[in-house]
Amino acid sequence: MANWSLAGNWGGFAPSGNVGTLDFPALTSASCSTSPPLAACYESINDQTGMTADGLLIDDGAGYDITGNAITVGPGGVTASPSADDPTAPNDVSSTLGVPIALGAPQTWSITGGSPNQGLLALGTISGGSDPLGITLQDDGALTLQNAEVGPVTITGDGGPSDGAVDLGYFDSTGTLIPGSLDATNHHPVLVTNAGGLLSVDGTTGPLSATGGLVQVGELDHAGTLTAAGSISLDSQSSLVTFINGPGSDYSELTSNGGSVDLGGATLSLDDGEASGSNACEVLHAGDVDTLVSAPGGLSGTFGNLPDGTTVPLGCQGTDTFAPTATIHYDYAHDVVTATIATAGTPGASTTTSLSAAPSSPVTDQPVTLTATISPNDSTPAGTVEFDDDIGGSTAPIAGCEAEPVTFSGAAYTATCQTSFAASQSPTLSAVFSPADGSGAAGSEVSGVPLTVGPEPTTTTVSLTPTTVGPAQSSTMTATVTASQTGFTDLSGTITFLLDDMPVPAGSGSTGCTSVPLVAGSTGSTAQCELAFASPTGTATHTITAAYSGDANFSSSTSAPQTLTAVGKTSPPPPPPSKLCKAHVGHASVSIIKVDVVITCAGTKGQHASVSLKLSAREQAKAKAKKTTRMVVVGRKTVTLAAGQGETVHVTLDPAAVRTLVKARKLHVTLAATQKTATGTDRLSTQRLRFDAHCASTWDKLQICRANRH
Numbered sequence: 001m002a003n004w005s006l007a008g009n010w011g012g013f014a015p016s017g018n019v020g021t022l023d024f025p026a027l028t029s030a031s032c033s034t035s036p037p038l039a040a041c042y043e044s045i046n047d048q049t050g051m052t053a054d055g056l057l058i059d060d061g062a063g064y065d066i067t068g069n070a071i072t073v074g075p076g077g078v079t080a081s082p083s084a085d086d087p088t089a090p091n092d093v094s095s096t097l098g099v100p101i102a103l104g105a106p107q108t109w110s111i112t113g114g115s116p117n118q119g120l121l122a123l124g125t126i127s128g129g130s131d132p133l134g135i136t137l138q139d140d141g142a143l144t145l146q147n148a149e150v151g152p153v154t155i156t157g158d159g160g161p162s163d164g165a166v167d168l169g170y171f172d173s174t175g176t177l178i179p180g181s182l183d184a185t186n187h188h189p190v191l192v193t194n195a196g197g198l199l200s201v202d203g204t205t206g207p208l209s210a211t212g213g214l215v216q217v218g219e220l221d222h223a224g225t226l227t228a229a230g231s232i233s234l235d236s237q238s239s240l241v242t243f244i245n246g247p248g249s250d251y252s253e254l255t256s257n258g259g260s261v262d263l264g265g266a267t268l269s270l271d272d273g274e275a276s277g278s279n280a281c282e283v284l285h286a287g288d289v290d291t292l293v294s295a296p297g298g299l300s301g302t303f304g305n306l307p308d309g310t311t312v313p314l315g316c317q318g319t320d321t322f323a324p325t326a327t328i329h330y331d332y333a334h335d336v337v338t339a340t341i342a343t344a345g346t347p348g349a350s351t352t353t354s355l356s357a358a359p360s361s362p363v364t365d366q367p368v369t370l371t372a373t374i375s376p377n378d379s380t381p382a383g384t385v386e387f388d389d390d391i392g393g394s395t396a397p398i399a400g401c402e403a404e405p406v407t408f409s410g411a412a413y414t415a416t417c418q419t420s421f422a423a424s425q426s427p428t429l430s431a432v433f434s435p436a437d438g439s440g441a442a443g444s445e446v447s448g449v450p451l452t453v454g455p456e457p458t459t460t461t462v463s464l465t466p467t468t469v470g471p472a473q474s475s476t477m478t479a480t481v482t483a484s485q486t487g488f489t490d491l492s493g494t495i496t497f498l499l500d501d502m503p504v505p506a507g508s509g510s511t512g513c514t515s516v517p518l519v520a521g522s523t524g525s526t527a528q529c530e531l532a533f534a535s536p537t538g539t540a541t542h543t544i545t546a547a548y549s550g551d552a553n554f555s556s557s558t559s560a561p562q563t564l565t566a567v568g569k570t571s572p573p574p575p576p577p578s579k580l581c582k583a584h585v586g587h588a589s590v591s592i593i594k595v596d597v598v599i600t601c602a603g604t605k606g607q608h609a610s611v612s613l614k615l616s617a618r619e620q621a622k623a624k625a626k627k628t629t630r631m632v633v634v635g636r637k638t639v640t641l642a643a644g645q646g647e648t649v650h651v652t653l654d655p656a657a658v659r660t661l662v663k664a665r666k667l668h669v670t671l672a673a674t675q676k677t678a679t680g681t682d683r684l685s686t687q688r689l690r691f692d693a694h695c696a697s698t699w700d701k702l703q704i705c706r707a708n709r710h
Contacts, residue, residue, distance in 0.1 A: 002043040004051075004068070009044075016048050021055040021076055024095075026062045026083045037062070046071060046099050059083050060095040060111070060120050060141075070100035070124075077107035077134075080120040080141070094142070096121045103128025103150055111141035113164055119143060121170070126150060130188070137164035137196050144170050145180050152188045153206075155213065157195035165196070165216065168203025169224070177222075179203060187229050192238070200226035207231050207259065210238035210266070218243040218252035220273055225252065231259035231297065234266035236304050242292050244314060244326070244339065245273030247285035251339075254293050261295035263337070265304035268292075270339060271315035272324060281316035283435070283443065284324045284341045293337035302330055303337075311342050351381050351444040355431045357451050364422045364456035364553040365487020370398075372431035374406055374413040374444070381406055381441035383434050385415035390428040390447070406433070422489045423453045424552040455555040457484045458491070462546040462559040470567045474532035477513065479546035482524040483554060490520045493551040495527035500542050504531060515549075533566045540566050597649045601641035612638045612674045 007014040015022060024044060027033070032041035046068030055076020058064055061083065080095060097120055111120055119142030128150035135143060135155045141164035155166050168180030182190055183206035190205045192198045192213030198205070199216040207230030208215070215238070218224035223245040232254065234240060242252035250273075254261075270292070272282040293299070306312065306328045316323040324345025329338050354373045362368045374381040387401035401417035421427050430447035458481050465476045479495040497504045497513035504513035513529035531544070543561040550556035601609050614636050635651040 002040065003045050003047040005047050015053070016051060018052045020053070021057050022053045024056070024058045024062075024064050024066065026059045042095075044068075052104060055079065055107075056097075058095050058097070058120065061114055061118055062095065064095040065098065066096065067098040070102060072102045072104045073107065075105040075107050078109040078120070080143075081110070081112035082114040082118060094119045094121055094144075096123060098123050100124040101126045103131045103133065106132045106134075106151070108134035108136055109143065110136045110138070111143045111164060112138045113140035113142065119164070122146065122148070135166055135196070137166070140164045142167055145182055146170075146178060147180070148182050149186050150183065150188070153183060153190045155190070155192045155196040155198055157197070157213075165199040165214070167199045167201065168205070168226070169201035171201070177202060182206070184227075184229050189230075190228075198226075200224050203227075204229065204257075209233045211235050212237035214239045214241065215254070216241040217254050218245070218273070220271075221245060223250050223252045223273060226254050228256050228259065230256065231261070232256045232295075233262040234264040234301075236265035238264070238266040239269060240266055240293075240303070241269045241271065243271050243273040244282070244284060244290055244324075244341075246282060247288055247341075251290035251292070253291055256295055256297055258297055259295075260297040261293055261299050261335075263293070263299075263301035263303055265301060267305050268303035268328070269315060270312065270326060272345070274316055281314070281323045281345050284344050286341050286344045288341045290326075290339045290341070291336050292339055295335040297335075299330070299332055299335040299337070303328070314345070316345075349376075350442045351375065351433060351435075353385070353431050353433045353444045353446045355387075355429055355446045355449045357429070357449075361452050361454060362421065363454045363485065365420050365483065365485040365489050366456070367418055367420055368451075369416055369418050370401065370429065370431070372404075372406075372415045372433065372446075374415075374433050374441070381413050381433065381435060383436040383441070383443075386432045386434070387417050387419075388430045388432065388447075389421075389425070390430065391425060395430065395447075420485075420487055421451065421453045422553045423455050425453065427451045427453065455550065455553055456489075458482065458548060458550070458554050458557045459484070460495075460546055460548045460557040460559040462497070462544060462562055464544060464562050464564055467563065468565040468567065469532065472532070474530045475564055477529050477531055477544055477546070479516075479527045479548070479559065480524045481518060481526070481548045481554075481557070489553050491518055491525040491551070491554055492520075493518055493549040493554070493556075495529075496547045496549070497529050497531070498543075498545045498547060499531065501545070504529065518548075531564070533568075538568045540568075542566065597637070597651055598646065599639060599641060599649055600646040601643055609643075610638065610640045612636070614674075 002009060004010075005014055005016075027037070027041050029041070031038045042062055042064045044064055044066045046066070049069050051069070052072040052074065054074040056073060056078045058066075058078065058080045059082055060080035078097070101122070101124060103126070113119055118140070121144045123144075123146050126145065126148035130151040132151040133153050135153065137143070137155065137157050144167040157164070166182070168182060170178055170180070172178055180201070180203040182203070184204035187206045189207045189209065190198070192208075192210040192215060194212055195214070197214040197216065198208075199219070201219060201222060201224045203224075204227045206228065208228040209232070212235070215226070215234070217226045217240070220243070223243045240254065242254065244251040272284070274282050302308065308330050309327060311325050311327045313323040313325050325342040326339040327342050329340065331338060351374050354375075356371050356373075358369045358371070359366070370387050372385040372387070383406050384403040385406060386403060387398045388395045389398050398417070398419050401419055404415040404417045406413050406415045427450075429449040429451055430445060432443070432445040434443050435441045460479060460481050463478045465478070467475070469475050477497050479497070481491055481495070483491060494515040494517055496515060513531065516527040516529055518525040518527050542564045544564050545561045546559040548557050614633060616633050635653050637649050637651045639647055639649050641647060
C-alpha cells in the first residue's frame with residue numbers, strides 16, 4: 001500500500017501533524033529502478049488529515065503520483081528535481097502533485113528539469129492568501145498550474161537560456177484541454193523576470209509584467225490565449241512569442257481584461273505553429289488579419305524589433321524559403337496589434353499533380369474512377385486531393401470527392417474517387433492537392449482536363465393491352481425505355497408509335513401517337529397511347545413498334561414489333577332451308593279426326609322459331625266440262641319453339657274434311673309447315689298424305705271412325 005499512514009512506506013516513520021520536510025526520493029528496489037518502474041512504486045496517497053510540512057522534496061524525474069488529502073506547506077516550499085543517479089530520468093516523466101496545497105508562509109518553489117519535459121504538474125488547488133510565492137526555474141524545468149490563488153508571484157530563471165516556464169493549462173491523457181489560472185481571481189500581480197518564462201496554453205493571470213522574462217502564448221499545433229486581470233507591461237529585455245497555426249481564426253492572442261498594455265520595446269517572435277520535427281511550414285491565407293495583442297484599456301509602445309508596417313517571415317520548422325510572411329501593424333485607435341498575412345507560404349518541396357479518368361470515354365451514369373498522381377515521390381506528399389468540375393465556367397467540388405486521402409500505392413502517391421457524369425455536362429476536370437502539416441511537400445493542382453461523356457445506350461420495349469380488338473375497342477400501347485447504366489440522370493425525350501412501320505396518325509380511333517413524352521419511373525421511363533380501328537372489316541393482323549427519340553444524355557432505340565389483331569363486323573349466314581325445324585305426321589285420332597304432327601326445333605342456342613302448320617284436303621268438284629280438284633284447308637295450328645325443343649301438335653280436321661273422309665272412305669291431305677325466325681322465313685318440306693277411313697257406322701250415326709295413313 002502507498003498510504004502515508006503506513007510507517008513502512010517511510011522507513012519506519014509515518015508523518016502526521018506538524019512535520020519537517022517530506023522527502024519523495026528515487027526508490028532503490030529492483031522493481032522501482034527498472035525502466036520504466038512499476039507504477040505502484042511511485043504511488044503516494046496522503047490518507048492523513050490536518051498535516052503541516054515545512055517543505056516537500058520531490059524527485060520529479062521518478063514520476064511520483066501524489067494524491068489524497070490537503071497539506072499545508074511552510075517556508076521550505078516545494079523542490080522538484082531529479083536525482084543525479086535516477087535511472088528513470090531518461091523517460092522524460094513528470095511528477096504529479098495532486099493534493100491541495102495551502103501556503104503556510106512566504107516561500108519559493110524550485111523546479112529543475114534535468115531532461116526535456118521533466119517537471120511538476122501541480123493539479124491540486126494551491127491557495128495562500130497574501131503570502132508571496134517565488135517560483136525558480138532551471139534547466140527546462142516546467143511547473144504546470146491548474147488553479148493557484150496566492151499572494152504576489154515572481155517567476156524567475158537563473159539568467160541563462162532554456163530556464164523553463166510556468167505552464168498555465170495542459171492537455172490531459174485524452175487530449176482534452178484543461179485551462180490554467182494564476183492569481184486570476186484575487187488579482188495579485190505576476191512578474192516574469194531573469195529569463196524565467198510564463199507559457200499559456202489557455203490561461204488567465206493577475207496583472208502581468210515581464211522584465212527580462214519570456215511570455216509565450218500558445219504552442220506548436222495550438223494557438224492559445226493569455227488574459228491578464230489588469231494591466232500588462234513588457235520591457236525591452238523581455239520577449240513575447242505568439243503563433244499563427246492556421247488560416248482564419250487559429251492564432252494566439254495576448255489581452256488585458258480592462259487594463260492597458262505597454263509593449264515597452266519587447267521582442268516579438270511570430271511562429272507559424274508547425275509541429276516540432278516537421279520539415280514544412282503552415283499554409284496560411286494571404287489577406288487574413290490576426291490580432292496578436294488586444295488592450296481595451298489602451299495600447300502603448302511597440303515591439304523593438306518590428307516597427308509599424310514591417311513584413312517578416314513567420315518562424316517555421318521547415319526552410320525559411322517556404323515560410324509565410326506577415327505585416328505588423330499597431331492600431332492605436334482600436335488598441336490592437338495585428339498581423340496581416342502577406343504571403344501564404346509554401347509547405348516544402350514543390351510537387352506536380354496529374355489527373356486521369358478510367359474509362360477515358362464513359363457514357364452517361366457510367367462509374368468513372370478519377371485518379372490524381374502527386375510527384376515527385378521523394379517529397380512524401382501526404383495530404384488530400386479535391387476533385388473539381390468546371391460547369392459553366394464555375395468550378396465546384398465533385399460531390400463525394402472533396403477530400404480524398406493521398407496514399408502510396410504501386411510506386412506512386414495517388415488519390416482516387418469514383419463518380420459519374422452526364423453527357424450534357426461536358427465536364428472539365430481539375431484536381432487540387434493540399435499537403436498535410438509536416439508532409440514536406442508543396443500544394444499543386446491540375447485543371448482544364450476535358451472528359452468526353454457519350455450518350456448512354458437504351459433499350460425500348462412495347463406491350464399491348466389487349467392484343468386483339470374488335471369494332472369500337474382500343475388497345476393501350478405502352479413503351480418502356482431503360483438505360484444500360486444505373487444512375488441519377490433521368491431519361492427524357494419522346495416515343496413515336498408505329499403501325500405497320502408508319503407513325504400512328506391522329507384521326508378516327510386514335511388521338512395521334514407521335515412524339516408522346518416519356519414519364520420517368522423507378523424501373524424505366526414510359527409513354528402510352530390508345531389505338532383503335534374505326535370500321536374494321538374482316539380480320540387483319542398489324543405490327544406495332546415504339547421508337548425512342550433519345551436526348552442529350554441517352555441514345556435512341558426502337559423496340560421489337562408486337563402483333564395486334566383487329567377483328568371486323570361479320571353477318572351471320574342465313575339458316576339453310578328446312579333445317580331449323582322438321583316435322584312429320586303421326587296418326588289420326590278417334591271420334592273427331594285429328595292429325596298428330598311432331599315438330600322438332602334445332603338451330604342455335606338462344607334462337608326461337610314460330611312454326612305454322614296447315615292441313616289441306618283435295619276435293620273433287622263436278623263440272624260439265626271436266627272434273628276438277630281443289631285443295632281445301634281442313635286444319636291449322638301455329639306453335640313457337642325454342643332451339644333444341646320438340647312438341648307434338650294436334651291438328652283437328654274441320655267437319656267438312658271429316659264428312660269427306662266418311663263418304664269417300666279416304667282423304668288426300670297435304671301438310672305444309674312454315675317457320676319464321678329473326679333472320680327470315682323458311683318453308684319446311686310439304687308432305688302429301690292419304691288417309692283411309694274406317695267408320696263403324698254412317699255419318700249420322702258416327703261413333704267411331706279411324707283413319708289410317710297410307
